[in-house]
Amino acid sequence: MTNFLEVTRDGAVLTLAMNAPDTRNALTGNTAIPEFLAECDRINSDVSIRAVIITGYNGMFCSGGNLKDMRRYFDDELTQAQIAIEYRTGIQRLTRAIYGLDVPTIAAVNGPAIGAGCDLSCMCDIRIVSERATFAESFIKVGIVPGDGGAWLLTRTIGRSRAAEMAFTGDMLSADEALRIGLVSQVVSSEDLLEAAQKLAARIVRHPGATLRMTKRLMRESQDSGLDTILEMSATMQALAHKSPEHREAVTAFIEKRAPRFPE
Template sequence: MTYQTLLYDVTDRIGTITLNRPDAMNATTDEMYYELKMLLADIAIDRDVSCVILTGAGRGFCAGADLKARKDDMTPLERRARHRGILKDILEPLFSLEKPVIAAVNGAAVGAGFNIALACDFIIASEQASFIQAFARVGLVPDLGGLYLLGRVIGINKAKELCFTARKVLAEEAKTLGIVNHVVPHDQLLQEARAVAASIAAASPTAAAMTKTLLNKASNLTLDQMLEYESYATTVAFLTPEYEEGVQAFREKRTPDFAGAAAKGRR
């Protein structure tokens, strides 16, 4: 598929998605959402991708929704249906993708852009990055899962502050709050993201998928329920060729080839 609003590359089992509307600070449009929907579906079944990086072209990560492209002629019900479609097609698949996703935030992550980054598994930020829940500035409620995701990351009281005030959070404060995992020099952002992604891509894809799924579920389940899920996941992991490869590599004092083992197991 040829993309108009995205760039996509796969190297060494790492898929890199670049939001590519730099003249509009990568603001989202229906076309971008459609292309993300198709790309995420492809990545989900691509056996050659074990980890994903999501970043932005130019000086911003994502400025949120492109207000110039808004549809003013929609009824409230039509607008709700459109929004629910975006959540189902983009937010849920990104959050639940059974491959770790790193947001490499290269500049401003505003509104929906902030929440798209939160839907990733963790964030590496340029020292020039900033984060704004800008919805209150235009009389809107945070969307793209922000009301769910932000409180999980920084706690409900701090989430309320950022949503009500719509103030800018710079990279170092974002790290202090727990929004960002690492802050790096701007010119080293993708290098750092790729180094982290490489270490993840070298791990067992089956174990990574199950670990991500269970961690995403953990805060909504009781300990009893989580332990039951864990028992099933651990049993499955013991039965994978990746586990056999890991044990064999440990005995032979070498680096395991988990991707190769997984590929052999599919034959």
């Protein structure tokens, strides 16, 4: 069996490209989840990685769950309790791992992002898409709910009203519609998509890795914490940042009117 993910690295940027065309990069019924989990563990433990791009090959981002694999849930011997455990120990671990990555993440969406595929893009910090990209929170279409945490992810990405409309209708959105509602930040040609994502990643990774990780943590915590909590976290992290050699180099470079030289 071939790997679900093709992993490449360019300096401080790691690219995870899904490559399972037979299932349109479905996340279940294959090795997708353990491969993603292993890569996320590696990313968080490697301080030289400063940004991650998640994309797909063959004009497809991700079709979500494999519907053919879901037919086994029809088996009367598989109880509801067992199904719930499968979600907790399967796709929900993927959600926690990708959403919880310490470094900035970019979803480069080059085609349909359906169901859990749409949610996978929302696990990332930034979404850049080609004009061929489409999005659908389509669980309702097949009589199920967003078992991967999509109700939480999508609401925080585009707001309650628009997320509810997507989840209650299951309707497909074009790339331009996704841009209009703030689901994505850029729409580019399919030929330019990966290059656009790489250029954005390059703008990110020119900055100190430790500071990037702290900034991401603050932004993620801010979604669910009160102002007082975030102010306290900010003070603590800022104290660490002020004592870092990267801060010293950045200030010195600014005063000397030169580009900073950060360690790899």
